[in-house]
Amino acid sequence: MKITGGIPLKGTVKTQGAKNAALPVMAVALLLRGQKLTLDNVPDLYDINTMIELLETLGVNVKRENSQVVFDVPGELRWEAPESLVRKMRASSLVLGPLLANMGKVSLPLPGGCSIGSRPIDLHLKGLKQMGAEIDIQNGVVHAHVNGKLRGRRLYLDFPSVGATENLMMAASLAEGETIIENIAREPEIDNLAATLRCVGVPVELEGTGGVRIQGIDRAKSGRERVIPDRIEACTYILAAVMTNGHVRVEDLVPTHIDAMLAKLEESGAKFTVRKSAVEIFPSKRRLHPVTVKTMPYPGFPTDSQPQMAATLSLARGVSTIEESVFQARFLYAQELNRMGADITISRDVAIIRGVEKLQGAGVRATDLRAGAALIIAGLAAEGETRVDDMIHVWRGYEAIDQKLRALGANVELIKQ
Ligand code: UD1
Numbered sequence: 001m002k003i004t005g006g007i008p009l010k011g012t013v014k015t016q017g018a019k020n021a022a023l024p025v026m027a028v029a030l031l032l033r034g035q036k037l038t039l040d041n042v043p044d045l046y047d048i049n050t051m052i053e054l055l056e057t058l059g060v061n062v063k064r065e066n067s068q069v070v071f072d073v074p075g076e077l078r079w080e081a082p083e084s085l086v087r088k089m090r091a092s093s094l095v096l097g098p099l100l101a102n103m104g105k106v107s108l109p110l111p112g113g114c115s116i117g118s119r120p121i122d123l124h125l126k127g128l129k130q131m132g133a134e135i136d137i138q139n140g141v142v143h144a145h146v147n148g149k150l151r152g153r154r155l156y157l158d159f160p161s162v163g164a165t166e167n168l169m170m171a172a173s174l175a176e177g178e179t180i181i182e183n184i185a186r187e188p189e190i191d192n193l194a195a196t197l198r199c200v201g202v203p204v205e206l207e208g209t210g211g212v213r214i215q216g217i218d219r220a221k222s223g224r225e226r227v228i229p230d231r232i233e234a235c236t237y238i239l240a241a242v243m244t245n246g247h248v249r250v251e252d253l254v255p256t257h258i259d260a261m262l263a264k265l266e267e268s269g270a271k272f273t274v275r276k277s278a279v280e281i282f283p284s285k286r287r288l289h290p291v292t293v294k295t296m297p298y299p300g301f302p303t304d305s306q307p308q309m310a311a312t313l314s315l316a317r318g319v320s321t322i323e324e325s326v327f328q329a330r331f332l333y334a335q336e337l338n339r340m341g342a343d344i345t346i347s348r349d350v351a352i353i354r355g356v357e358k359l360q361g362a363g364v365r366a367t368d369l370r371a372g373a374a375l376i377i378a379g380l381a382a383e384g385e386t387r388v389d390d391m392i393h394v395w396r397g398y399e400a401i402d403q404k405l406r407a408l409g410a411n412v413e414l415i416k417q
Helices: 019-031 046-057 083-088 090-103 122-130 162-173 188-199 231-243 255-267 303-313 333-339 369-381 401-407
Strands: 002-004 010-014 036-040 061-065 068-072 105-109 134-138 141-145 154-156 178-182 204-207 211-215 223-226 247-251 271-274 278-282 292-294 319-323 343-347 350-354 363-365 385-389 411-413
Touching: 002 369, 010 401, 019 036, 019 046, 019 068, 019 090, 019 162, 019 188, 019 231, 046 061, 046 083, 046 090, 083 090, 083 105, 090 105, 090 122, 090 141, 090 162, 122 134, 122 141, 122 162, 162 178, 162 188, 162 211, 188 204, 188 211, 188 223, 231 247, 231 255, 231 278, 231 303, 231 369, 255 271, 255 278, 255 303, 292 303, 303 319, 303 333, 303 350, 303 369, 333 343, 333 363, 333 369, 369 385, 369 401, 401 411
Parallel strands: 010 247, 036 223, 154 178, 292 319, 363 385
Antiparallel strands: 002 385, 002 411, 036 068, 061 068, 105 141, 134 141, 178 211, 204 211, 247 278, 271 278, 319 350, 343 350
16 A cells, blocks of 8 residues: 555544454354354455355355345354465454354364464363363364263353453353353453344343353354444544544444543543544644553453554654553564654563654555554655555455545555555
8 A cells, every 4th residue: 555644634434344243243153053144234354255255165155245244054064164264364263162062073273373472272272171072183273072062161261362252152152051151351342242142042141240141052043133333443543533633533433442542542632522423533733642551351452453552652742652461572563663763662562652753654564454554544644655565464454444544535545566
């Protein structure tokens, strides 16, 4: 993407359906047999297409019409996830719980590491074992099976992992009896999954204290649910507006989902108003105040907004710090931002960001999805031309980002390689 920066963004942008909510709720289809799951507000993204391809490989019939996707599930499913798809997207591991619960077996190549740090699935496997699965890992492939049904029981997650919570909730849906999982992730995407499980007939109760209670059922029925708005995409456009000193209304979002981000923006002196399902950002004559940020599981500051926040704070007046407590090594974007004139040093899990007055356009590389987003918003604010390479990462999570930015007045262009 070629960006000629320095233009304050202006106008209205609508939030897409959430990638991280759509992926697990699509996997709910694997709990069905001879039934249909209909999902609305599904974004058009590379990762969503990878999940569709994976579900098709497993035997599900998928029909997409604009943002509605219908999953028509046959009486029997295949249980082997192909390595080529699992390697493309770590969230492929979300098929583990539902397939095992529905078909009694599953094989899944281990997803391996990625550029934001090591991402094991030990918590997913531990929970499934506790529910009665036998698990064997051979030549990098997880083979799991269960004699009869998985058994509902009380589980405790050592860390509130989003993926492990989702996999175990889906596994518990067809288990014998009741499952209670403690210390679960409480991201809004978990509520969306709970609603989708309920719509296919599974009694799910989320408890305020970080637990969930699920009554296993014999057979899931057809259902329809809507994917929630993408809070990370919404925050990216909010920060793009702040960074370019623009006047932008970001619509179709749930403001309470982005409270942590809005609290930091308020602290930094950014000017904005919050409405029922929109946030409006206003230009300001003053540079941002520096702030201290620490990423944490929801409702803490989201790790997925960390790189974009770092880009924004690189223009603050003074020294900000961002501590990353969810993933290690999620700072690869810092050296790219520094090529644009930012002053960021990394000390273990902390990024120390010394605010500079201006960024300059440069050739940079998107090392992962959110790093790519950070570089794009930095490019929008920088003087001169920025070229972001490896846009493939960005298409995993941002629908039509070039068109949305152009509609806000940005000068961006896609270059075919
Ligand atoms: C999901 C999101 C991702 C987001 C992350 C944290 C999707 C598709 N992806 O990823 O965008 O950045 O939540 O909000 O929803 N861990 C273990 N063992 C496990 C599982 C996780 O040690 O079995 C560790 C991970 O290495 C990581 C931390 O727990 O350090 C958080 O991971 P997790 O919450 O599981 O993230 P994902 O579900 O992979």
